[in-house]
Amino acid sequence: MIQTQNTAVLKSGFRLQRATEKEFEALGEEWDKLLQES
């Protein structure tokens, strides 16, 4: 896992990111969509 201050690129190619409050607020529809796919 390669880690920087707010993101980490995982071996599998997945990217892990710590969201800011603005990014969290903007998630709305993406959040609902993921909830349905989970």
Place this chain on the structure above:
Amino acid sequence: MYTWWKVFGKGSELLVLLVHDGDHNLVGIAPLYVEQQTDHGFLPMRTIKFLGTNDASSEYLGFIIKREAEQEVTNRLLQFLLFGEMHWDKLMFSDMLCSCNCTQLLYDVVMCFPGYLKVVDKWDYPLIKLPQKFSSYVDSLSKSLRRNLRYTTNKLNREFVCEFDQTFDVEEVRKIVAELFRLHELRCLRSRRNSSFISPEMRAFHMKISETFFHKGWLRLYYIKLNQEIQAVAYGFLYGKTLFGYQLGFNPEFISYSLGNNILLRTVEDSIQSECENYDFLRGSEKYKHRWTNSERQVVDVVVYASHTKGAACYFILQARKRASRLYHRAKHLVGD
């Protein structure tokens, strides 16, 4: 969740982790925050929790992960939390639905990591598995409950102009939620008990979230009017095939009319007509809920303590308290016998 954070998150640190795949699609969310809390009255513990924990009594918390990526994303999120640069004393994964695949994965991964102190608690809460016909459901209730419902429904219709309805009007939502708070407060005053539901923060949260859920088509707000005055409210959410009953409120002046039972019965009837498969009573195992169902579902709390001195101290104090409480109840039982 954002609404919850804005109302209840003051003084805490947001920790929402997002996982994207190679094509930039969002495949996982860890909705978390960090709270500086005091455990056992004196131990300051930097605690990571799910957003929604505590104040609003949320349940079904957990990571949100696309089905096909569950294993990989769960592993990576936990690796990040357990072995990354985050500093914490306690990881609190609470109120997760046991039957959810993500919960099982999280549980398996956490329990496999050596070197941490862990506490697992499971809770069973009532849930009605709804039949296709309302009459079949009524037949499944006990004789005494059916008799009570028949008697009080007749009494209500005889003595009042009694209307049961739900709101489909956004303007009305605020008014009816305000009524719910008023009725709940009346009951608390009458029974001289405190309730976190009537705090200003809870009021602000539900005023906002009820409107949001209304626009999403999830809100279910039922009421009973007696002579044109609202005297009972049932506040819930419809998601998927389940109606989640969040809160009932009714005027204690009408206790002999069993308004709580009556509004619950009508709500269940409407759930069946809306082709729901479950009516979920949510948190709590109060006696009255067991009069309506024999089924239950299980939630689990998994708490991980850091292995440094403070984490270990907190863990061992908790274990000692649990043991003392068990001994106390056993002794009380023996003395009672």
